[in-house]
Amino acid sequence: MAPEIDHWLLDTDLFFIDDNENANLAVWSKAPSWSVQEATALSYGFDPEFAEKNFLPLTGTFFVREFRERVMLAEMAIKAKKLKSPITPLGYVEWAATAGIHITSDVVDAVRTAKASTGPSDEDKPLNTQMRNKMLKIMYGMAVSKYRYKRGYGSAVMSIHDDLLRLGLRVDADTIRARLGEALDLFEGDLQDHDSQI
Numbered sequence: 566m567a568p569e570i571d572h573w574l575l576d577t578d579l580f581f582i583d584d585n586e587n588a589n590l591a592v593w594s595k596a597p598s599w600s601v602q603e604a605t606a607l608s609y610g611f612d613p614e615f616a617e618k619n620f621l622p623l624t625g626t627f628f629v630r631e632f633r634e635r636v637m638l639a640e641m642a643i644k645a646k647k648l649k650s651p652i653t654p655l656g657y658v659e660w661a662a663t664a665g666i667h668i669t670s671d672v673v674d675a676v677r678t679a680k681a682s683t684g685p686s687d688e689d690k691p692l693n694t695q696m697r698n699k700m701l702k703i704m705y706g707m708a709v710s711k712y713r714y715k716r717g718y719g720s721a722v723m724s725i726h727d728d729l730l731r732l733g734l735r736v737d738a739d740t741i742r743a744r745l746g747e748a749l750d751l752f753e754g755d756l757q758d759h760d761s762q763i
Contacts, residue, residue, distance in 0.1 A: 586619070588612045590675035595683070598651035601639045605632055608661060610669040635666060655680045698751060705748035716749060 588607050593599075599607065606616035609632075616632075639657075642648035648660040654676040661668050708714035714721035722745065726738040 586611055586615045588672070590671060594654055594672075594675035594679040596654060598653055599657060601636055601643075601652065604639060604652050604654075604657045605635045607672055608635065608657070608666065608668045610672055638664065638666070701744065701748040702752055704744060705752050708745055708748075714745060714749075716753065721745075 588611055593603075593607055593613075600613075602617065603613040606613040609616075639648060639652075639660075642660060642664065643650045643652075647663075649656050658668060658673055658676050705714075708721060708725060712721040712724050714725075719742075722738055722742045725741055725745075726736065729736050729741075
């Protein structure tokens with residue numbers, strides 16, 4: 566299926582478009598990441614290499630102006646942390662939908678199909694209970710050892726928050742308090758003997 570370019574037909578430079586310029590979506594939809602230029606070309610259904618060689622050198626056409634604006638919007642979204650970098654195919658498709666940027670239906674369908682067939686990424690998978698409890702235990706042990714954290718000792722939370730901030734790691738104090746509260750409920754009994762020695 567040819568790219569959806571009805572509104573570009575006034576650009577006489579683009580009359581020659583045919584199926585040879587279409588992206589191989591079976592490959593591109595499964596790529597681990599896209600560059601901003603690749604994502605933008607693919608959003609129109611074009612092969613990124615073909616677009617770079619044949620379309621982008623053109624000047625004064627509606628397509629090239631729109632293409633460059635779309636690149637700029639993606640770069641701004643990355644800086645604003647509204648679009649993750651490196652850009653994943655699904656990440657770009659979802660960002661474009663929220664930004665009101667039209668992507669050809671073939672591309673959207675291919676990306677969603679590829680995502681469904683590969684399952685969730687490691688980033689999307691929730692921690693299983695055993696792994697989560699181990700992480701909470703490590704966090705709790707460090708909080709007790711370094712900050713003398715215990716029930717009713719709220720200043721430890723702010724000390725942890727401030728130390729993380731000094732390292733450039735931003736975590737909301739309420740989040741720290743909530744996670745340590747979970748750990749406290751799970752492991753407080755394991756540290757009773759240790760607490761008596763503090």
